[in-house]
Amino acid sequence: MTLDPHAPEDKLEEYCLGRMPAEEVEEFEAHLLVCPRCQDSLRETEAYVRAMRAAAALVAGEDASRSRWGRRWWVRIGLVALACGVAAALLAWWLGKAH
Amino acid sequence: MEALESTSPPVLGKVLAKAKIRMDGPIGESPQARSFSPARGVAPDWNDLVARIRRGDASGMEDLYALFSRGVRFYLCRQLGAQELEDKAHDTFVIVVQAIQRGELRDPERLMGFVRTVVRRQVAAYIDRAVQTRREQTDLEYGFGVCDERGDPERDAIAQEQVEIMTWVLRSVSSRDREILTRFYLLGQTQEQICGEMQLSETQFRLLKSRAKTRFGALGRRKLRMRAVPRILLRLACRSAN
Numbered sequence: 001m002t003l004d005p006h007a008p009e010d011k012l013e014e015y016c017l018g019r020m021p022a023e024e025v026e027e028f029e030a031h032l033l034v035c036p037r038c039q040d041s042l043r044e045t046e047a048y049v050r051a052m053r054a055a056a057a058l059v060a061g062e063d064a065s066r067s068r069w070g071r072r073w074w075v076r077i078g079l080v081a082l083a084c085g086v087a088a089a090l091l092a093w094w095l096g097k098a099h
Numbered sequence: 100m101e102a103l104e105s106t107s108p109p110v111l112g113k114v115l116a117k118a119k120i121r122m123d124g125p126i127g128e129s130p131q132a133r134s135f136s137p138a139r140g141v142a143p144d145w146n147d148l149v150a151r152i153r154r155g156d157a158s159g160m161e162d163l164y165a166l167f168s169r170g171v172r173f174y175l176c177r178q179l180g181a182q183e184l185e186d187k188a189h190d191t192f193v194i195v196v197q198a199i200q201r202g203e204l205r206d207p208e209r210l211m212g213f214v215r216t217v218v219r220r221q222v223a224a225y226i227d228r229a230v231q232t233r234r235e236q237t238d239l240e241y242g243f244g245v246c247d248e249r250g251d252p253e254r255d256a257i258a259q260e261q262v263e264i265m266t267w268v269l270r271s272v273s274s275r276d277r278e279i280l281t282r283f284y285l286l287g288q289t290q291e292q293i294c295g296e297m298q299l300s301e302t303q304f305r306l307l308k309s310r311a312k313t314r315f316g317a318l319g320r321r322k323l324r325m326r327a328v329p330r331i332l333l334r335l336a337c338r339s340a341n
Contacts, residue, residue: 017287030211033170033218047261048315049284055265056285059277 006038007031012045149207152199160196167192167214174215178222191221264318268311276307283308 007015007028014020015028032038143166151159172188179187195217198204204213269277279297282288294304 017284019287019289026212026215029174029219030215033174033211033214034166036169039170039173047258048312050258051261051265051315052280052284052311054262055269056277056281058262058266059269060281060285063274063277 006035007041009041009045012038012042013049015042016046016049145207145210149199149204149210152196153202155200160192163196164192167195171214171218174218175222179225187221187225191218194221260322261319264322265315267318268314271314272311276311279304279307280311 011020011024011028015025020028032042143162148159148162148166152163153159168188171191172184175187175191176184195214198213198217204210269280272280275297279293279299282293283290290301290304293299294301299307
């Protein structure tokens with residue numbers, strides 16, 4: 001008689017992320033109770049997923065602020081260019097009137 | 100074989116404590132436990148095991164403990180933390196043994212599922228009790244049991260280091276790859292959804308995930324090696340000083 005096979009990495013990730021279907025959870029947890037190898041793998045996967053989530057949140061925040069800053073930078077450049085354009089037009093109009 | 104005269108909790112407690120002494124350390128030190136190591140994929144004879152527990156045979160309880168002690172502790176620790184872990188695990192075993200002896204487990208082949216159900220109920224009961232206690236303490240508005248909710252500093256440091264490594268990994272990949280990983284791990288999107296929206300095949304998706312994991316592992320190992328160098332130097336220095 002053999003026990004159920006060990007859970008593959010994808011299944012461990014599903015379990016850690018709370019995406020494993022309920023009927024599979026029951027079977028997996030029962031296996032987990034008697035399988036030191038799957039306990040160790042789950043511990044590693046859990047650490048990996050936790051680190052990935054924290055790092056992804058951090059990097060996503062950095063990306064968002066960088067893109068916000070980038071947008072503002074282009075807005076500033078645009079406003080300066082517009083102001084320069086208006087000033088040049090006014091100067092041209094004034095010079096034309098003076099002559 | 101040692102037979103139990105009674106199934107009362109103190110007697111069970113003694114047998115389980117004895118089993119704990121024999122089984123602690125590497126899991127499955129007893130000859131019986133060695134013969135059905137789950138790591139080798141060999142299942143025990145559930146009928147024989149359950150029959151021995153029903154008879155009150157101490158060896159049955161020892162084998163039950165050898166098989167499930169690590170898993171029960173692992174599950175309880177994951178759900179409730181390390182506080183009073185031994186007591187909680189012990190209570191769980193007493194409940195399992197008594198339930199088996201009362202004939203609540205009809206099909207011995209379902210022992211793993213049965214133990215899992217008991218452990219889950221125990222977890223739910225502990226959470227209920229904790230919520231109730233907290234509510235009562237809040238009602239009183241004084242006399243709170245102040246407990247330190249910070250984690251183990253060493254574990255926190257390791258977790259922090261893992262986040263740093265992962266941040267480095269994420270910064271080193273392309274923005275598209277980063278978006279895929281963020282969608283999957285952080286935003287909770289499914290593989291099908293991500294593959295559909297980002298025109299990816301299942302293989303590409305798996306490959307990306309496994310590459311990130313490999314890079315994370317390689318960086319972690321490199322960090323460990325770097326930390327080992329000063330330790331080796333220190334050891335050499337101590338040896339030369341002696």
